[in-house]
Structures are given as structure tokens and as C-alpha cells.
Amino acid sequence: MGRLDGKVALITGAAQGMGASHARKFIKEGAKVILTDINEKGGSALAEELGSNALFLKHDVTSKESWEQVVEKGISTFGEITVLVNNAGVLGPIAKTDELSEEDYLKVCGINQHGVFFGMKTVIPSMLKAGIGSIVNISSIAGVVAIYGFPSLAYVASKFAVRGMTKATAVEYGSRNIRANSVHPGFIKTPMMAAATDESGGEATSMIPLGRLAEPEEVSNLVLFLASDESSYITASEHLIDAGMSAH
Numbered sequence: 001m002g003r004l005d006g007k008v009a010l011i012t013g014a015a016q017g018m019g020a021s022h023a024r025k026f027i028k029e030g031a032k033v034i035l036t037d038i039n040e041k042g043g044s045a046l047a048e049e050l051g052s053n054a055l056f057l058k059h060d061v062t063s064k065e066s067w068e069q070v071v072e073k074g075i076s077t078f079g080e081i082t083v084l085v086n087n088a089g090v091l092g093p094i095a096k097t098d099e100l101s102e103e104d105y106l107k108v109c110g111i112n113q114h115g116v117f118f119g120m121k122t123v124i125p126s127m128l129k130a131g132i133g134s135i136v137n138i139s140s141i142a143g144v145v146a147i148y149g150f151p152s153l154a155y156v157a158s159k160f161a162v163r164g165m166t167k168a169t170a171v172e173y174g175s176r177n178i179r180a181n182s183v184h185p186g187f188i189k190t191p192m193m194a195a196a197t198d199e200s201g202g203e204a205t206s207m208i209p210l211g212r213l214a215e216p217e218e219v220s221n222l223v224l225f226l227a228s229d230e231s232s233y234i235t236a237s238e239h240l241i242d243a244g245m246s247a248h
Helices: 017-028 040-050 064-078 102-130 153-176 191-196 202-207 216-227
Strands: 008-012 032-037 054-058 083-086 133-138 178-185 238-241
Touching: 008 017, 008 064, 008 102, 017 032, 017 040, 017 083, 017 216, 032 040, 032 064, 040 054, 054 064, 064 102, 083 102, 083 216, 102 133, 102 153, 102 178, 133 153, 133 216, 153 178, 178 216, 216 238
Parallel strands: 008 032, 008 083, 032 054, 083 133, 133 178, 178 238
Antiparallel strands: none
């Protein structure tokens, strides 16, 4: 038996990086998975790779209407959604506060923060019907500590917000058997990270006690645990997966 047998999961930002890794792990453990992303080519290819228990839908997480459409289609295909992984996110520019444009600030918060709000708002009614739910919001180490020069106030603000929103939701819906937890990765080998550093992580590795970047699968193991019934008594918690980076 799989650890997610009987679960229907929706994973945003699933076309590549950590989202794709989560999707592969969830399918392997028995879930039916709705993959969403603005990257239609990558998402469609992944859904084809994963088989009949995977459905890809093009999705703009900043749009309430887009959320409503993918949730409606996902439910009609697989049934009520019982796991939500708000994974979609952007790093945004590397800029100090006085250099950061209003446009960039609003764009980063729109995807990283507002997208999580729309996701929870739209999916929770389905979880209430199912009588169970697990929300896993992907924040960041930058949702726990601010790292000098990387990346910007907008990213830090959005990721701290996700941490707080997760706790508020967990408190509101705990009595209805819906859990919510946030995951705070450090530096992970993903296309987004590669765009900001060299392939090895450059100077980033000097700040990491384990001395290396993480593989996406290492984060997926934690996300899988929080999505599963194995974590049935865990809610309103933030889970660092940063190789000790935030300790110093």
C-alpha cells in the first residue's frame, strides 16, 4: 500500500523543480495528482510521464478565477481534493529595498503570498466536504530569517506571510480535521536556484553546515510526510529543511 492511497492532491508549480519532484513522489505513493503550472509544455509532459493518475491543468495562481477553474476540473476528474501543496513561487530580483520597484514587489507577493491565499480559499471547501485535509505551504528559509543581500524584501515579506497564513488557517480549521503546515527549504538544486547562482550554489554552500545544496527529492520526502496520515497530529508548524543554515 502507498502512503497516500485514497488521497487527491493538487500541486502548484508542478512542471519542474521541487513541484515535479513532489508530484512524482505522490504518484508513487498512490495519490491522484492535479498538476498545475503556467508552463504548459513542461506540465503536460510530466503528466504524460506519470500516467492516468496525473492531470495537468494550465494555471495562474494569482487569479481567483483560474483557481476556481482548476479546482472544479480536478474535482470532476478525481473527486474531492484532500491535499493541497502550494508550491508555485518566484524569487524575484536581487535588490535592496530602496532599489526594489513597486512592480516587482507586487509581482513577487502576488505569486508567493496571494497565490497561497487563493489556493487555500478555493480548496478548503472541497476538504470540508471530504472531512479531511492537509495543506502544505512551501515557504522558505527566508520565511524564518532574512539573509543579507539575497534575494529581496519582497521575497522575505511574502515567505514570512506564508508562514503566518499557514498558522492562522491551521487554527481556524483544526476542529474540522484540516491540517496546515509550512515547509521552509534552504538552497535546493532547482532551475530557480540555478538562475540565481552558479550550478554548485557558489558562495551559498559556505553558509550551509552540510556544505551542499539539497536535491529536490529531499524536500519531497518531508512534503510527503506532511501530506500523509503519518503526520496526523502535526499542524500549525513550520518545518525547516535547510541543512542547519538558519542556525548561524
